[in-house]
Every structure is written in structure tokens, then in C-alpha cells.
Amino acid sequence: MVGYDCDVLVVGGGIVGLSVAYAIGRAAPGTRVTVLEKEAGPARHQTGRNSGVIHSGIYYRPGSLKARYAVGGAAEMVKFCAEYGIPHAVTGKLIVATERAELPRLHALVQRGRENGIPVRELGGAQIPEYEPEVRGLAAIEVATTGICDYVAVARHLAEASGAEIRYGARVAHVDRRPERGVAVRTTDGAGGGDIVRARVLVNCAGLQCDEVARLTGDDPGMRIVPFRGEYYTLTRPELVRGLVYPVPDPAFPFLGVHLTRGIDGSVHVGPNAVPALAREGYGWGVVRPREIATTAAWPGVWRMARQHWRYGVGELRRSVSKSAFTSAVQRLLPAVTPDDLTPSAAGVRAQAVLRDGTLVDDFLIKEGPRAVHVLNAPSPAATASLPIGREVARRALAVLGQEEGVRLPVKPAAPSSP
Known part of the structure; x- marks a missing residue:
């Protein structure tokens, strides 16, 4: 008879993995959950290196997982932060068109927002200074439900409240999955030590490493993670910006462009751009991992993506290596800014899934395999949608657990922000 260390083993201690552990604890009390995180603490990568925005959901295709989870998740995240005393604010934001060619896309966003149930107010160019005195544009829309919060604090609370065993410094080195015996994961701590954890079901929330973990289980994810580094600056004159200011995004590329974000600490971040990273956790040009570059280059979708989007990529690279080019991009929204107003800030890396045909996956992607959810x-x-994503992945994991073990698990619905 197999002895299991836990029922569900979650790989990844970012906000999504911790939301899954939290949701399982709320939905099926008594289910034993263990979370493996290779870093020394939670939220060290995408969760802790973003702009801290609670997105409204205005950009996303109606009916998509992103639209459904972001719109509902934004309200849940605000409630969650308020209930547990996590720093947050509902600031609203402006999306500003600075060229005539952007006006049709701005109007399309108004329609999309309404289809997604998001209150949107249209502004003429003369009205923009009433909201942001230093910002200039031809037209704008105000999205009142956008906010900001401390996602690292959210992740820490989820870890504490989940009731799960959290193992930090535990990197997944090998996965042995057998339908009749569950999943055995060998971990390493990077110093010659490690452990073996046996579970009935594995949940893969490994972010930048998720496709690698999927392949370790024996599943073909059908995609590869291509890392894009987002580089930020901090505005030395934060008084130039009151809240959040975004450009009209390019609908062909799933990035939002250089924007202005007043954080929960009062500082204003400017960025990010989006350049290919030379490592999955390549937060600077000096971080180069040849094996990871070779793995990325071997995926045919990368070259097809590059042929389709090379012009966009050239512009992003130019803004990466030239501060004056980056400043020019900012000046489209904020004419008063100068290169001296911008100081380099910590970068982030986006884990972008790319299909074999070069398609950049635009929606959330969740797949299941034997005794696994990826x-x-x-x-x-x-991050905005982490609470509903966590519930959805937890639902799937509990269903797989019940199917594999031939039992009916007690599942109770619970409000995600209940204590």
C-alpha cells in the first residue's frame, strides 16, 4: 500500500499556486495540501515583480477566462484586501489615445468594457487634465474599477490561511507518475540535500517553469514558455502623475505598452517594455543561460512568432538599450518628463506561452493529465484573477482526486474572502 505525504501537491509558491492551496482548504477541509516553492519565500517572480495593478478586465475578449476571472476577481481582490488589512486602493485609470490612428481602438475598448460589464466614461482631450494635469492626449476613457494593491502581502496571507504545508527552498528535480501509485516528486535544495514527496494529485503552478514541470510528469504541454523581460523606471518627480495612465494597447500583441502606475507606496513606476529575456528568470541582460536559450530557440513557434512580430520587437529592443527612446515613448503621454526624471527600477519577466504555430496564447490555459492539473x-x-483561478484549478484537482481514488470528496462552497 502506498503511503502518501499529501493528497494534493502544488508546485509553485506564487499567487496562483497559493490561491489553489487556499481554495482547496476552503472547499474541501481535511484535504492535505503541500506547496513546493524553490525560492526561500513566496511570490519571488511574476507575483512580486509586477506593477501591483488590480486590472478591471476591460482589455479581454468577452467570454474568455481572462474577462470572466479579471472582472470578478478585481472585486474579490479589493474585498479580500479590505477584509485582511492588506494595503490597496481603488484609484481608477485613464487609457489615453495620443494619435488619431488609436481613436478607433479606444472606441472599441469602450464597447468591450460595456460587454464585460465594466463602467467606462469617455473623455475628450480637454477633459484629460481634470484627471491628470500633466497628461496630454486626443481622447481618453476612465475605468473607475481599476486599483492597486500589495500582491506580495496577498500571497503571504494566502499561504498562512491555506492550512497547507509550505516547503520553501524545494526545487522539483524529478517526477515519477504512475496511475496506480500517484505522483512521487524528488526535490533538491541546491546544496546537495532534498526529499521525496508522494501525493495523489499534482497541481503545476510553476509559472516560468510550468512547461518544464509538465514535461517532467510525462505530459506534452503543446506549448513553450518564452520569457519576456519587462523593464521599469521610477519617476523621480512622482507629483507629475496622480494615478494610473495607460496608452491604447496594440490588439495584435498581448502587452499593454509603457504606462504610468502610482503604486501603493506612492512611488510612480514607468514601463514596462517587453524584450526577450536570455533566461527564464533573466531580470537583466547580464543573466544568460545558454541551455534555456537553446531550448527556446528549438521551439518552432518562436521563429514563427518572430517573423510575425519582428517590427514590434525592434521597437521594444530600442527602448531597452536607449533611455532617450524610452523617454520619447513616455513623453507621448507625459510631455513634461525628461531622461533625468527616470531612474532604473527592478524588472520583471512575463511567462508567455507560445504555440507551435507561433501563436501567443492570449487567454489563461489550464490542462489536465493523469493525476495532474497544469x-x-x-x-x-x-494576480488580479488569482482567487477565481485558484477556485477553478482547485475544482479540477479535487475532481481528479475523486476520480483517481474512487471516492466522493466533501466539497463545500465558500466565499474566497471568508476567514
């Missing part, structure tokens, strides 16, 4: 694409707005 979260294969969960970039922004995953």
Missing part, C-alpha cells in the same frame, strides 16, 4: 499560461491579469 496551469500553462497565467500572465497578467493572473
Whole structure:
């Protein structure tokens, strides 16, 4: 008879993995959950290196997982933060068109917002200074439900409240999955030590490493993670910006462009751009991992993506290596800014799933295998939507657990922000 260390083993201690552990504890009390995180604490990568925005859901295709989870998740996240005293604010934001060619896309966003049930107010160019005195544009829309919060604090609370065993410094080195015996995961701590954890079901929330973990289980994810680094600056004159200011995004590319974000601490971040990273956790040009570059280059979708989007990529690279080019991009929204107003800030890396045909996966992507559930694409707005994503993945994991073990698990619905 197999002795299991836990019922559900979650790989990844970012906000999505911890939301899954939290949701399982709320839905099926008594289910034993263990979370493996290779870093020394939670939220060290995508969760802790983003702009801290609670997205409204205005950008996402109606009916998509992103639209459904972001719109509902934004309200849940605000409630969650308020209930547990986590720093947050509902600031609203402006999306600003600075060129005539952007006006049709801005109007399309108004329609999309209404289809998604998001209150949107249209502004003429003369009205923009009433909201942001230093911002200039031809037209704008105000999205009142956008906010900001401390996602690292959210992740820490989820870890504490989940009731799960959290193992930090535990990197997954090998997975042995057998339908009749569950999943055995060998971990390493990077110093010659490690452990073996046996579970009935594995949940893969490994973010930048999710496709690698899926392959370790024996499942073909059908995609590869291509890392894009987002580089930020801090505005030395934060008084130039009151809240959140975004450009009209390019609908062909799933990035939002250089924007202005007043954080929960009062500082204003400017960025990010989006350049290919030379490592999955390549937060600077000096971080180069040849094996990871080779793995990325071997995926045919990368070259097809590059042929389709090379012009966009050239512009992003130019803004990465030239501060004056980056400043020019900012000046489209904020004419008063100068290169001296921008100081480099910590970068982030987006885990972007790319299909074999070069398609950049735009929606959240969740797949199941024998005794496994894989979260294969969960970039922004995953932090905003983490509570409903966590419930959905937990539902699937509990269903797999029940199927594999031939038992009916007690599952109770619970409000995600209940204590």
C-alpha cells in the first residue's frame, strides 16, 4: 500500500499556486495540501515583480477566462484586501489615445468594457487634465474599477490561511507518475540535500517553469514558455502623475505598452517594455543561460512568432538599450518628463506561452493529465484573477482526486474572502 505525504501537491509558491492551496482548504477541509516553492519565500517572480495593478478586465475578449476571472476577481481582490488589512486602493485609470490612428481602438475598448460589464466614461482631450494635469492626449476613457494593491502581502496571507504545508527552498528535480501509485516528486535544495514527496494529485503552478514541470510528469504541454523581460523606471518627480495612465494597447500583441502606475507606496513606476529575456528568470541582460536559450530557440513557434512580430520587437529592443527612446515613448503621454526624471527600477519577466504555430496564447490555459492539473499560461491579469483561478484549478484537482481514488470528496462552497 502506498503511503502518501499529501493528497494534493502544488508546485509553485506564487499567487496562483497559493490561491489553489487556499481554495482547496476552503472547499474541501481535511484535504492535505503541500506547496513546493524553490525560492526561500513566496511570490519571488511574476507575483512580486509586477506593477501591483488590480486590472478591471476591460482589455479581454468577452467570454474568455481572462474577462470572466479579471472582472470578478478585481472585486474579490479589493474585498479580500479590505477584509485582511492588506494595503490597496481603488484609484481608477485613464487609457489615453495620443494619435488619431488609436481613436478607433479606444472606441472599441469602450464597447468591450460595456460587454464585460465594466463602467467606462469617455473623455475628450480637454477633459484629460481634470484627471491628470500633466497628461496630454486626443481622447481618453476612465475605468473607475481599476486599483492597486500589495500582491506580495496577498500571497503571504494566502499561504498562512491555506492550512497547507509550505516547503520553501524545494526545487522539483524529478517526477515519477504512475496511475496506480500517484505522483512521487524528488526535490533538491541546491546544496546537495532534498526529499521525496508522494501525493495523489499534482497541481503545476510553476509559472516560468510550468512547461518544464509538465514535461517532467510525462505530459506534452503543446506549448513553450518564452520569457519576456519587462523593464521599469521610477519617476523621480512622482507629483507629475496622480494615478494610473495607460496608452491604447496594440490588439495584435498581448502587452499593454509603457504606462504610468502610482503604486501603493506612492512611488510612480514607468514601463514596462517587453524584450526577450536570455533566461527564464533573466531580470537583466547580464543573466544568460545558454541551455534555456537553446531550448527556446528549438521551439518552432518562436521563429514563427518572430517573423510575425519582428517590427514590434525592434521597437521594444530600442527602448531597452536607449533611455532617450524610452523617454520619447513616455513623453507621448507625459510631455513634461525628461531622461533625468527616470531612474532604473527592478524588472520583471512575463511567462508567455507560445504555440507551435507561433501563436501567443492570449487567454489563461489550464490542462489536465493523469493525476495532474497544469496551469500553462497565467500572465497578467493572473494576480488580479488569482482567487477565481485558484477556485477553478482547485475544482479540477479535487475532481481528479475523486476520480483517481474512487471516492466522493466533501466539497463545500465558500466565499474566497471568508476567514
